[in-house]
Amino acid sequence: MGLTNLRPGSANKESSGRGNFERKFDKKLRFYAKVRDTVVSLAARKEIGKKKRLRSRQKKMKAYDLSTLGESLPELSAPQKLPHAINSKLNCKSRQRLVEKESKRLAAVLNHPSFQLDPLSAIHHHLESTQPIQESSNQKKPLGKTRKEKAKRKKTKHPSGTRSMDL
Template sequence: MGKTRSRSISDGDLKTRADRKFDKKVQFYETIRNAVAQKSITKEKKQRKRSRQKKLMAYDLSSLSDFLPEMKAPKESRPAEFKLNSKTRNNLVLKESNQLKTVINHPTFQSDPLGAIYQHLQSTQPAMDEKPKRKDRKTRKMKAKGKKSKALCGTQSMEI
């Protein structure tokens, strides 16, 4: 007993319908795959953004400004000279090149370049006041205890 169909469909129609169904399934799976990939990419971006924001929050010191005293901003004495456009840059280059030529041609520099530079720095730089640093009480006490314990150990070893 064979099965009969109510409609007669040729083999060519079956293949095309099957091919169409298969193509639709392939398209569906591709769209699903693309959607999943897009979602994972956006998820990674969101995670990066969140971690970046957490790091920024760790460095946020705005809450400390409530406790710090108000300070006035230092006044700029010569704002016009600090503007560096092409004209001022060219003037600065000319001035510095002339200064370099005079330094190189100076007899003291020609005889002893490092000594001349050292002498120049000594005369132009402000002298640093080096005060002896006071040690903390704790470090002084710890050193004193260390010396006493070493001295005691030395005498004990001699007694034995």
């Protein structure tokens, strides 16, 4: 009572003369062919997707094109010059010079007699004298009457607690 041919079709494989090595090799070849086909199809999808993204980027760039807006704006009378410190890059030497210059300036401020008497008023006075006066569009509007003021007026108009109803 031997156990032979437990799997269906196992006798056919053995009789075909192909060894285990050949079957594994064929299986690997089929797997690599599938992988190759998948890579090719993914690359094609990626190229199609890139073209679509490029087109949408170009449309977005057109939306951000503000050259027409710049042409319609009025020209400034004199171009404003930026300070030299902003234009130049800060390397080690220039940074060191800047630190020395600012430390001297700080020492001068700390030794100034008005700063020693009242630092806050000295800073306020300095800012008033150096900063340009800006005309703000949101000037203080006359404030409307508050609830408290309205309540007081109602009380003063009708000193007695009763009101007559005139229709």
